[in-house]
Amino acid sequence: xxxxxxxxxxxxxxxxxxxxxxxxxxxxxxxxxxxxxxxxxxxxxxxxxxxxxxxxxxxxxxxxxxxxxxxxxxxxxxxxxxxxxxxxxxxxxxxxxxxxxxxxxxxxxxxxxxxxxxxxxxxxxxxxxxxxxxxxxxxxxxxxxxxxxxxxxxxxxxxxxxxxxxxxxxxxxxxxxxxxxxxxxxxxxxxxxxxxxxxxxxxxxxxxxxxxxxxxxxxxxxxxxxxxxxxxxxxxxxxxxxxxxxxxxxxxxxxxxxxxxxxxxxxxxxxxxxxxxxxxxxxxxxxxxxxxxxxxxxxxxxxxxxxxxxxxxxxxxxxxxxxxxxxxxxxxxxxxxxxxxxxxxxxxxxxxxxxxxxxxxxxxxxxxxxxxxxxxxxxxxxxxxxxxxxxxxxxxxx
Amino acid sequence: xxxxxxxxxxxxxxxxxxxxxxxxxxxxxxxxxxxxxxxxxxxxxxxxxxxxxxxxxxxxxxxxxxxxxxxxxxxxxxxxxxxxxxxxxxxxxxxxxxxxxxxxxxxxxxxxxxxxxxxxxxx
Numbered sequence: 092x093x094x095x096x097x098x099x100x101x102x103x104x105x106x107x108x109x110x111x112x113x114x115x116x117x118x119x120x121x122x123x124x125x126x127x128x129x130x131x132x133x134x135x136x137x138x139x140x141x142x143x144x145x146x147x148x149x150x151x152x153x154x155x156x157x158x159x160x161x162x163x164x165x166x167x168x169x170x171x172x173x174x175x176x177x178x179x180x181x182x183x184x185x186x187x188x189x190x191x192x193x194x195x196x197x198x199x200x201x202x203x204x205x206x207x208x209x210x211x212x213x214x215x216x217x218x219x220x221x222x223x224x225x226x227x228x229x230x231x232x233x234x235x236x237x238x239x240x241x242x243x244x245x246x247x248x249x250x251x252x253x254x255x256x257x258x259x260x261x262x263x264x265x266x267x268x269x270x271x272x273x274x275x276x277x278x279x280x281x282x283x284x285x286x287x288x289x290x291x292x293x294x295x296x297x298x299x300x301x302x303x304x305x306x307x308x309x310x311x312x313x314x315x316x317x318x319x320x321x322x323x324x325x326x327x328x329x330x331x332x333x334x335x336x337x338x339x340x341x342x343x344x345x346x347x348x349x350x351x352x353x354x355x356x357x358x359x360x361x362x363x364x365x366x367x368x369x370x371x372x373x374x375x376x377x378x379x380x381x382x383x384x385x386x387x388x389x390x391x392x393x394x395x396x397x398x399x400x401x402x403x404x405x406x407x408x409x410x411x412x413x414x415x416x417x418x419x420x421x422x423x424x425x426x427x428x429x430x431x432x433x434x435x436x437x438x439x440x441x442x443x444x445x446x447x448x449x450x451x452x453x454x455x456x457x458x459x460x461x462x463x464x465x466x467x468x469x470x471x472x473x474x475x476x477x478x479x480x481x482x483x484x485x486x487x488x489x
Numbered sequence: 490x491x492x493x494x495x496x497x498x499x500x501x502x503x504x505x506x507x508x509x510x511x512x513x514x515x516x517x518x519x520x521x522x523x524x525x526x527x528x529x530x531x532x533x534x535x536x537x538x539x540x541x542x543x544x545x546x547x548x549x550x551x552x553x554x555x556x557x558x559x560x561x562x563x564x565x566x567x568x569x570x571x572x573x574x575x576x577x578x579x580x581x582x583x584x585x586x587x588x589x590x591x592x593x594x595x596x597x598x599x600x601x602x603x604x605x606x607x608x609x610x611x612x
Binding site: 392393394395396397400401404413414432433434437469470471472473474477 | 496520522524527544545551
């Protein structure tokens with residue numbers, strides 16, 4: 092059976108050149124980077140090279156890059172590390188309503204520790220108004236964290252404008268760029284970003300390698316205490332092969348970024364154009380200012396998980412923000428925040444393309460998906476509209 | 490995640506559609522919180538002679554609907570009232586725990602259809 096992987100925002104296959112680069116560090120150069128003899132020095136050199144490559148992708152200095160195990164760790168480190176470092180100055184943090192769980196739940200944890208958190212609303216495209224951010228700032232605000240690009244609706248935030256507001260008020264600005272870094276250009280200098288989270292597997296690097304960029308001179312409290320790795324900011328013997336892979340992946344992402352975008356974007360546009368030909372399908376997120384490989388919709392009268400299962404039966408792999416497809420059985424808060432009513436959010440479906448996606452893949456998708464929607468609508472009691480929705484309230488026994 | 494039987498009923502659901510002259514109709518659930526099942530029954534001599542469904546929901550919800558209509562057909566009303574969430578889940582070789590409650594509305598929808606029939610026919 093033909094398989095078409097359209098869930099690149101979940102993760103990506105590793106690039107062959109990246110794997111090649113990593114392999115010697117499993118066996119041949121297995122040394123501990125802290126050891127002072129040859130194998131240790133080899134590993135140390137490899138990590139420092141990866142740090143340069145990673146820094147270069149976002150126009151940072153190598154010493155501003157701290158390697159972590161995941162994007163979630165980088166986000167936790169940023170939010171909790173800055174909050175604790177700055178708590179004598181103030182205990183107010185601003186985030187948005189469309190943050191990843193690793194930012195959101197870090198902020199919620201801090202609330203329990205006596206911090207005050209403001210959750211900024213977004214408009215129908217998922218944009219945060221810089222004026223609203225300005226108004227939310229108090230003399231207690233020590234950190235602002237806004238996601239760069241939403242993995243759920245694809246919208247790329249106008250981060251430069253938001254970071255400018257933070258800079259004007261002298262407040263530290265973090266962005267979760269896990270979905271965007273390596274996929275679209277980022278320049279932390281030009282964009283005035285103080286901290287930025289990124290993960291290698293989002294740009295064809297390995298899982299288990301990620302980074303937090305921390306602007307030089309920024310005080311931060313570690314999450315993990317121990318040895319002097321990562322300048323004492325993140326203890327633990329380094330995952331050398333994964334870090335080497337991240338560096339190589341960053342190098343390739345920088346080199347091939349425009350080529351990748353030029354390949355993915357027209358295919359994505361074709362997918363959107365065809366999918367919107369199906370009746371009662373709505374594009375979520377901004378139509379233009381979105382990740383190049385990202386297409387997200389709500390399909391009325393059907394449910395997301397059912398669509399995913401039928402797509403998977405045809406070899407097409409995708410994602411959904413519907414309540415039924417989540418383990419927590421809750422509709423995605425991102426969809427709720429952009430004003431999608433709960434019954435429509437049930438029809439959420441997200442397709443994300445990658446380097447390996449071909450025109451044939453998209454043709455196959457465009458043939459298959461409308462059939463799946465019409466099959467599920469045949470089964471649905473709402474095939475003629477949302478009849479009886481006016482008195483809708485939750486009656487399902489939980 | 491799902492048993493083979495669930496996937497089989499989801500992929501080839503039995504008894505999909507409306508019964509235009511149904512003797513009883515029962516709806517359970519709500520799209521705001523999850524799944525909605527609408528069950529139609531045709532009754533003759535106190536027996537369910539036909540059952541159909543329309544469902545908005547996940548894979549489990551569709552498989553449950555297919556199974557409950559299969560189980561109901563040929564049963565007397567009293568026998569059909571004994572169909573439970575558990576007996577439907579068992580017939581499907583089990584459901585994931587988180588789907589047991591929100592997507593397993595088939596028994597309730599069927600029982601509502603039977604009540605509807607009884608009300609309409611003064612029983």
